[in-house]
């Protein structure tokens with residue numbers, strides 16, 4: 281079997297910049313991959329790099345795709361350098377989507393956490409999202425001072441119905457003192473805070489481990505486990521908290537599945553602001569993982585990021601139309 285390989289870059293400007301401890305992010309750049317077989321059937325995949333998390337850059341991904349032959353003669357996915365994890369993910373997904381002839385699956389908002397804007401905007405925003413069925417809300421901290429951010433979150437918790445849960449994400453931006461202040465606040469708001477994500481930078485793993493024993497509020501690793509190798513290393517060092525899985529930058533989804541089959545860790549599949557193409561691959565992955573252990577509870581997926589983009593046609597699941605948008 282021979283396949284025609286094509287790719288098209290995209291640029292998506294956020295409605296408002298995404299502000300995290302890593303800085304301000306204005307435009308999401310990535311690539312949509314298309315594979316067509318001899319019968320004219322197509323599959324799609326996405327490369328969505330996140331260099332500030334340790335993946336390749338957009339330019340490196342583009343270079344890689346430009347040097348691939350336009351005709352791929354074999355259906356096996358090339359095993360790429362570990363320096364191209366987002367490309368590895370995109371290539372494996374484009375083959376899987378063609379071979380498995382997958383139809384897009386809808387993800388109910390109740391099974392999806394949604395990323396709020398910070399400050400006043402979050403107070404203006406949550407009600408609409410609640411009405412749309414979202415129950416898990418994610419909020420970025422570690423950008424301003426602890427006092428100021430706790431003030432906004434007290435206001436937000438004061439408004440949110442009791443059925444809502446909050447995920448806080450510091451993106452590694454706290455020191456130990458600030459992390460303790462936050463964890464005290466989280467423990468006081470027990471039951472309403474699902475977890476605190478990456479309070480400290482990855483180098484402070486020992487402290488993170490100690491904090492996870494001292495506080496009730498669960499801690500999640502994210503920046504610490506940006507690659508499958510890092511994930512495994514933290515697992516073998518005894519991390520038994522939550523793992524945030526940015527599968528789109530973690531290389532081979534198959535290898536991730538093998539690991540999970542052996543070690544069913546407590547994980548959250550999380551977005552890196554993919555289009556609908558990458559999002560479908562993540563939903564598929566989440567279903568495959570959940571089916572391996574149907575009796576254990578699964579957390580809401582961290583895929584509620586679509587509202588950060590304007591209506592540019594890249595959130596739709598009509599792949600042909602989405603592809604045309606990039607032409």
Ligand SMILES: O=C(O)CCC(=O)c1ccccc1C(=O)O
Pocket residue numbers: 330393394395418449451502549550551552553581582583584585
């Ligand atoms: O995980 C989620 O729920 C939303 C996605 C998210 O927060 C995110 C999106 C892009 C880059 C980094 C992050 C992050 O978790 O730090």
Ligand SMILES: [Mg+2]
Pocket residue numbers: 449451477478502503524
């Ligand atoms: Mg995070």
